[in-house]
Amino acid sequence: MAADKNKIAAMSYKRGSEALGKENWDFAIEMFSQAVTLCPDNLLYRQVLRGAEYRKYGNNKKGARMAGVKLAGTRNRIRKARKAKDWLLVSQEVEKGLQINPWDAGLNASLGEACRHLEYDNIAVYAYERTIEANKEDKANLTELAHVLEEMGEYKRAIICWTQIQKIDPENKEARSKIMGLEATKVSDRGGYEHAENTQDVRTSAYSDFVGKPGGPGAADGPGMSEEADLLRAIKKEPEKHAHYLKVADLYRKENRLEDAAEMLQKGLDASGGDPAIREQLEDVELQQMRQNMSLAHEASKKSDDPERAKKQIKLLNRELVQREIEILSARTERYPQDAKLKYQLAMRHMRFKNWTAAIPLLQQASSDSRMEGEVLCALGDCFLKDGKKSLAKRQFSKAVEQLNVQDHKELFKKAHYILGCLLQKEGNMEDAEEHFQEILSLDYEYKDTLQKLEEIQSQTAEEE
Structure with a gap:
């Protein structure tokens, strides 16, 4: 079920990105919203959704006309969901409101609160930061942001928040205490992990x-x-x-x-x-x-x-x-559209999130680079296989084994032959499956269960004869 949701969300993300390129803001928002609903813990989907909403309103910082009136019903539903402690519903209602005014500080703060309870900490940080952009002296939400960052081990960023709070309220004892405590923790607990070694002293630049x-x-x-x-x-x-x-x-x-x-x-x-x-x-x-x-x-x-x-x-x-790698690589593939290596790297990150539909077109484009064709074809075969398209997967792996140099890509060479052997064996093509398994055993006699599979084929063939 989760795999199906991820797949549908990835497809929605792809369609939303295409609509964004055509400046079809409403359809882009609809698609990105669907991705957020299916995968509410995915920060990237929230970020691209917000970007589409900003562009729809021409970055006017106030959203739709008469946004305040239009948001009255949404705010009431958010209050009811908060009272019931239904934090997922809170986040869903907030997203509906942000489609009317994505800069609304109260809505972004409610999203931060909901995501803290849902343990979507990175989204909570993103939401609180949007809140503070609207009012840099919002002490209450700066405090919430500081607490989330501290919980995540982001001590340097938490200190920045507490420093801002201290500027707003010089008598704030908690801010002074937190700054001192976090500076000490930052030195002894570099990166936010207890007992970590190789610490560095905190220092100014x-x-x-x-x-x-x-x-x-x-x-x-x-x-x-x-x-x-x-x-x-x-x-x-x-x-x-x-x-x-x-x-x-x-x-x-x-x-x-x-x-x-x-x-x-x-x-x-x-x-x-x-x-x-x-x-x-x-x-x-x-x-x-x-x-x-x-x-x-x-x-x-x-x-x-x-x-x-x-x-x-x-x-x-x-x-x-x-997620950060995906953001950076996505921007670079737009900046350098002819760079096949960047597309391959971005596709591999999408594969980490099982986002096959986003990875496949990138790999297809990257396969034009002959220097890494074998690697790309293997990755493409993996995507098709995980996406349930076995015939397309077999075609990619068949092309890959012709390109892979066993000296440079020994493990990929064995993997491609193994998958081909397994697919052919399931199809009943024992002769070709046997050849692939023999290719592997000539290099690595203990690779997975290759020997067992070869013996099964040979035994079955002997019985048929």
């Missing part, structure tokens, strides 16, 4: 040290004494030159100072007015940080006193990573 503090790198080192200091001087002297920021960020990445690299690239992005090359570097660092956090989470889980909680945290981090 080297750029801020250099330009803002006497005795910083620029004061301590003369020219040529420190590569970092020289590069930071270059930025101070020529802040308009984008290459300086990229060089400093590259240095930080080599030293595994990813937070510093991200901050430097953000400064470069701001200084350049949004240079795409810098934006891509910043995205790469963001993904690198997320993968590093995944690695730390796996290590910490081995020592955790609560393995179920650790497992849930790893699953959440993995899902967020893949």
